[in-house]
Amino acid sequence: GAGVSQTPSNKVTEKGKYVELRCDPISGHTALYWYRQSLGQGPEFLIYFQGTGAADDSGLPNDRFFAVRPEGSVSTLKIQRTERGDSAVYLCASSFASHETQYFGPGTRLLVL
Amino acid sequence: AQKVTQAQTEISVVEKEDVTLDCVYETRDTTYYLFWYKQPPSGELVFLIRRNSFDEQNEISGRYSWNFQKSTSSFNFTITASQVVDSAVYFCALSGGMIYNQGGKLIFGQGTELSVKP
Numbered sequence: 001g002a003g004v005s006q007t008p009s010n011k012v013t014e015k016g017k018y019v020e021l022r023c024d025p026i027s028g029h030t031a032l033y034w035y036r037q038s039l040g041q042g043p044e045f046l047i048y049f050q051g052t053g054a055a056d057d058s059g060l061p062n063d064r065f066f067a068v069r070p071e072g073s074v075s076t077l078k079i080q081r082t083e084r085g086d087s088a089v090y091l092c093a094s095s096f097a098s099h100e101t102q103y104f105g106p107g108t109r110l111l112v113l
Numbered sequence: 114a115q116k117v118t119q120a121q122t123e124i125s126v127v128e129k130e131d132v133t134l135d136c137v138y139e140t141r142d143t144t145y146y147l148f149w150y151k152q153p154p155s156g157e158l159v160f161l162i163r164r165n166s167f168d169e170q171n172e173i174s175g176r177y178s179w180n181f182q183k184s185t186s187s188f189n190f191t192i193t194a195s196q197v198v199d200s201a202v203y204f205c206a207l208s209g210g211m212i213y214n215q216g217g218k219l220i221f222g223q224g225t226e227l228s229v230k231p
Contacts, residue, residue, distance in 0.1 A: 033218060042117075042204050042221030043158070091158065099146060099148040099208060100218035104158040 002026070004105035006092050012083055012111045015031045021077040021108045025094030032075050033102060034067055035091040043091055049075060050098060115140045117207050119222035127197055127230050134190045134225045135207030142166075146208040147188045148219065150198045153201040162187065166186065202226045 005024045013019050013022040027033050029048055035043035045059040049069045057067075064082075079086055089109050093102035115120045116139040126132045138147065138193065149161040166183055176193045192199055206219040 021121060031217065035219075040223075044205075044217070045218040045220070048218055050216065050217040055220060059218070087170050089156065093158075093219075095217070101148070101160055101163050102217075103160060104150075106155075106157045 004092055004094050004103055005106050006090075006105040008108060009106065010109045012103060012113065015082060015084060017082050019079050019082055019110065020109070021079075021090050023075045023077070023092030023094075023105060025073065025075070025092070026103060027073075029094035029096055029103075030072070031056075031095045031100070031102075033093045033095075033097045034075070034077050035093065037089045037090075037091055037107070039082075046090075048076070048098070055098075070072050079110075082110075082113050086110060087112045115142075115207055115220045117220055117222035119203075119205055119225050121225045122223070123226045123228070126227045127228065128197060129194050130155065131191060131193050132195050132227065132229075134192075134203050134205075136188045136190065136222060136226065138186050138205070138207045140207060140209055142209040146217075147152070148206040148208065149179070149188075149190050150204045151160060151177055152199045152204060152224070157188050161190075192227075195227075197229050197231055200227060202228045204205075 007022045034046040037043040047067050048056040052072045064080045067077045089107040091107045093104045095102045118137045145166045147164045151159045178188045178191045202224045204224045205222045208217045
């Protein structure tokens with residue numbers, strides 16, 4: 001079946017703008033995770049959804065970051081008032097259940113000018 | 114706290130050499146899971162293996178093998194007879210159990226960049 005998909009693949013924006021990043025998980029996967037990967041680093045956890053609810057948002061760096069998963073499938077990561085430091089690759093992963101293997105999407109490369 | 118350390122930042126080998134990528138982890142959980150992912154130049158993370166803390170048997174899959182030793186908190190990855198296509202960044206990751214990580218979020222190491230030259 002289809003893997004995790006993410007759109008857009010690349011996003012260039014100006015400092016202070018609002019962006020939305022979309023993740024479409026593998027069908028039937030109840031757990032969805034967002035990570036952020038800076039150049040030369042390992043991915044860092046942002047937020048985890050079990051179904052529609054955000055079960056762990058401890059990795060969100062500040063209140064400019066927010067994510068939703070209203071129907072328990074597609075998720076959107078929203079970043080307000082973007083800053084240059086937000087530039088990174090944003091990765092989405094899904095798994096059949098928590099603690100199961102996470103399968104990653106291709107990521108969205110965000111560049112804030 | 115949970116932590117994963119991959120001390121080798123970069124490794125360069127010549128094709129057909131064997132290479133071992135080291136991974137050391139820290140956790141207070143008694144039940145946890147360890148993973149290896151491959152990130153080729155295309156950027157997408159590819160799952161290689163998942164191992165739970167109660168299964169210390171070594172595993173072999175083709176040219177890949179993994180050595181899990183709880184006594185030293187290590188989960189090392191060996192590629193036998195390396196090939197140019199093995200060139201990538203390899204990440205070791207830890208997912209905790211019920212105490213410190215109820216959701217299964219992955220804690221990644223910094224990654225080891227493997228370069229296999231022809």
